[in-house]
Amino acid sequence: MNDTDAVNITLSFTINGSEVTVDVPMSDRLLDVLRDRLGLTGTKEGCGEGECGACTVLLDGRPVNSCLVPCFQVQGRDVRTIESVDRATLSPLHESGATQCGACTPGVVMTSRWIGEDRSVLRGRTLRELMSGNLCRCTGYDGIIEGVRRTLDEEGED
Amino acid sequence: MEVLQPTNLDDALAILADRGETVTPIAGGTDLLVAWHEQRRWEGTFLDLSRLGELSEVRLTDDALHIGGMATYWDVAADRAVAEAFPLLEQAARQVGSIQIQMRGTWAGNIANASPAADGVLALLAYGATVILASQQGTCEVPLDRYYHGYKQTARMPNQIITAIRVPRRTYDVELFEKVGSRAALTISKVGMAVTHNEQTGWVVAANSVAPFVCRCPALEKLLTDGCTVRSPDDLLPAVDSDTRPIDDVRSTARYRRIVLSRIIYFGLRDAAPGFE
């Protein structure tokens, strides 16, 4: 982002299981730190204002829009991005036609990781409700919901 | 740009005592970072509340719910006991933005931001919540229905932080929340209402997106208390007109808002309110 008066901050946090320390402009968002400083470009910028969910990452295990997280709030915390996900687990998404252009996919996967890690969040809520912060502009939601459901089912089996 | 990151409330209040006029508190950032994105820059001095662990508590006791100043929508809605005791808080929380917004957005931020469309404020108003403000001078508690006095005009002094929200625990025989937007998720209310009825406190009717701030509706409350005969939504329009000042904007029109408010109240209360036929 535009850095108005170039104040920097030194941040240490955990990214995908490893400790990092970076020196970044105070006005950076978590999204900027991930993409521009750490080269983790799997996380996409969509709308930049919390509507589309393309930039979803897990912050201390919870899905958040990294475009709305100021970098200075990440000190000492745990961040996980799409780069932490085992490719082998993504087949159900591909097979169910949940991905076309792919821009929303990293965010979709991260929200579904959160659900997979604590299924109690599904109590009283549908997958559709939990996934409603991940907008897709091409393939449509039936394939996405089906793909997420199958991913969760496969995980549930082992 | 400058960011101050105290790790306890006393230090935070000392900063505001000193320079409150020029310092902006930041909690979940879901309102502030959108503004930043729109302006393509972020200037000024921010007081980061995220390290004040003492503000994140959600505590349910026999007589009240305490929502800490940093507690999020998710913190409240995912707590089964709290959601059961305060169903309108759960309903409101689940309709704020999306899961990602509910994980970060705070109830206190919703109050402080003072949007006329705020959904958290709407549900809290119906439950007679009070806002707890702290400064170096001490703590005061302001009823939420006296917190706003104009568009974005609030009772908060620049040296104060919202440290908590207190929601009295009562038994209600009517609890109703309705948000009308253009879709189910990720939508700002075109018009919304929350209604409660309790033997002691009587009828409380609150509405959003129909006035410069989320407000109580005294004429509608009186009509309900008096048990006036209401045969159709249109019978509510005089009271709606007395209570609200809707406008035309990007999301809707004044005409739509007044008509829809009368309808959601009528159909929501038809089986519950005396005098509604």
Ligand SMILES: Cc1cc2nc3c(=O)[nH]c(=O)nc-3n(C[C@H](O)[C@H](O)[C@H](O)COP(=O)(O)OP(=O)(O)OC[C@H]3O[C@@H](n4cnc5c(N)ncnc54)[C@H](O)[C@@H]3O)c2cc1C
């Ligand atoms: C995509 C999207 C969808 C949204 N949908 C909805 C919706 O459906 N309904 C709705 O009501 N809102 C919605 N919002 C708005 C926002 O999420 C809420 O208003 C939220 O509650 C703000 O809380 P926050 O902690 O993120 O506030 P911040 O952005 O951190 O702060 C907001 C304001 O409050 C002040 N502030 C924050 N905490 C305190 C405190 N403890 N003491 C004093 N001042 C404080 C800040 O200085 C700032 O002025 C949406 C936002 C986005 C980005």
